[in-house]
Amino acid sequence: MAVDAEEGPADRLTPVLRPVRAGNGFEEALEQILQVVRLGLVPGGERLPAERDLAERLGISRVTLREVLKVLQEQGLVESRRGRYGGTFVRPRADAVGEAELRRRIAGVDMEDVLRFREVLEVGAAGLCAAYGLTEEQGGRLRQALERTEDAPLAEYRRLDTMLHLTLAELSGSPSLVARYAAVRATVNDLLDCIPLLVRNLEHSQRQHAALVEAVLDGDADGAREMMREHCVGTAALLRGFLA
Structure with a gap:
């Protein structure tokens, strides 16, 4: 597209x-x-x-x-x-950054704390966007961020995925939420860099992304929160499987 x-x-x-x-x-x-x-x-x-x-x-x-x-x-x-x-x-x-350096970086990370805090912020942001609604311009930004993740080369996927989630956080209207999300997402990215990119997982994530954006644009706050929670739980399961 x-x-x-x-x-x-x-x-x-x-x-x-x-x-x-x-x-x-x-x-x-x-x-x-x-x-x-x-x-x-x-x-x-x-x-x-x-x-x-x-x-x-x-x-x-x-x-x-x-x-x-x-x-x-x-x-x-x-x-x-x-x-x-x-x-x-x-x-x-x-x-x-080599693999050894990445592993050193996450050695002191409380992964459960990071993943739970990420879920709270992401689910909250999705719910806020859906509940309060987006302007036409904001909706266009969210759609564009989603489109950029579609058919993205593997080497670019995580960066564009980050941009999609960061866009949603920004559109929530809370600068404090954005600042905290940016910080926790940076740690999540360090964790993700230590595990392989799995094509099947990315395809599943894209379906979740599409459903999430649709729920937000439809003003379905409960649906948006539930889809984001499901998405975060899936990522957490992968990270626990590889790193716990």
Whole structure:
């Protein structure tokens, strides 16, 4: 199915990037840009927004931003390129993080806590979107996010799946929910990166996605919550099976 061109980097980052609070500018900016990278909102090989744009969106100085980017570069997550088409680029996942590093990252994660909190946020967001309704423009955004996951290459699927769920969270109308969901989803993605992509599971997930979006657009709050709960339970079962 043909879809419109994908949103630009600035649009993709809107749910995650927000002005930091005074006193913890460096730490909070680092947390937010790490979420951008871990969520795949800027895919490997693509460039982060220009320093001026990032600094303005985070409400920090460019000096502080450069300190943040230096840390990410030292961790092998981004690289700096000079020249006319230069900038700060996200390194492809395979280059940036090996399996051993992924396993180390999740060693201290309370998986049950993460999965239950994710379910609470996702089910709540789906119910809110359906109960309060979406504008025509918002409904179009949700449909487009769903369409992008259809026939997506395996290498791109998890990033586009993340964008669909993040879009739903954003459309709930609660910035606090979005911020917490972005954080928990980044951890969920770390867990998912440790297990294989299973085509049969992806096909099942897509059917659930389609039913979920339909319920939301129909204003069926109970149906949307139940479908999202079923979807979260399925993902949790896979993660427990491979990692517990």
